[in-house]
Amino acid sequence: MRIGIVGCGLIGTKRAAEARREHQIVVVADLDLERAQRLAAATGARPTTNWKEAVAADVDIIIVATAHDMLAAVALAAIEAGRHVLVEKPAARTRRELEPIIAAAKRNGRLVKVGFNHRFHPAFIKARELVDGGAIGPLMFIRARYGHGGRVGYEKEWRCSREVSGGGELIDQGSHLVDLSRWFLGDLRLDYAALPTCFWPIAVDDNCFLALKTSDDRLAWLHASWTEWKNMFSFEIFGRDGKLMIDGLGGSYGVERLTFYRMLPAMGPPETTVWDYPAPDQSWAAEFAEFISAITQNRQPIGNIHDAAAVLDIVNEAYRRPS
DSSP: OEEEEEOHHHHHHHHHHHHTSSSEEEEEOOOOOHHHHHHHHHHHOOSSSOHEEEEEEESSSSESSOOOHHHHHHHHHHHHOOOEEEEEESSSSSHHHHHHHHHHHHHTTEEEEEEOOGGGGGHHHHHHHHHHHHTTTTTEEEEEEEEEETTTTTTSSSGGGGHSSSSTTTHHHHHHHHHHHHHHHOOOOOEEEEOOOSSSSSSSSSEEEEEEEEEOOOEEEEEEOOOSSEEEEEEEETTTTEEEEEEOOOOOGGOOOEEEEEEOOSSSSSSEEEEEEEOOHHHHHHHHHHHHHHHHHSSSSBBBBBHHHHHHHHHHHHHOOOO
């Protein structure tokens, strides 16, 4: 595949590192010419500051790794130019911004993969295997927490600007928790939302607390935070016969670990099995391989534009509700 990348920051660089293993990076674009030049030097691509030039290049795939306010515009232009698209989550700031992309993808026969890379962490892949195999029985509810504490000057970064990001921590890390909850429980509706600003001097939420429900009242209770002073990730899946607990994502979030607590007939202390995944983060590589597979098989990828639309429906409704 021939690939163009729009957005040469941290995530664009990670995407490029995985894509170039088996594919050709043709062009990379960023408003910051030095960043584009650095990524171009590492990949053998042509640098540009004009994203439209990247979209118009002779490529099969466009990877969109910009700030949120440009995700939809670049993705739409790429699809209209006949490219498949991998766009970072949340894919747009609102469901309204996403609708033209959905229509264009259908009209042009192109695939859109959204960057929900957490689905591709090995602990989640193993957890999904166990759930699908009935290891913990019918699912009852999910409890999840995700957060970091920001850094000096964080309030001045684009993620803290509603105009650019579309919101605060809910649309940022909260989007991953909503997507993962949907992946296990199915379609969810918003039951409760609290979006306080606890610490940072910003006009958006730095914490979000959500209760989501399925049509049969199974619950996902979620908390994402920019005031988590020690980076953490915890995702618990409760079934009638046991629970799965995923802790850590590697790096500053700690070693990725899946713990299976199997309830015994006599109840009491469960039978416990632990899988540790200390290797470097392979989710980016696994997610890109899934996208290539979907293109070659002409099928919808795991974590697609329709999943992003469902996440944004919940996020947008939470932002519309009075605090």
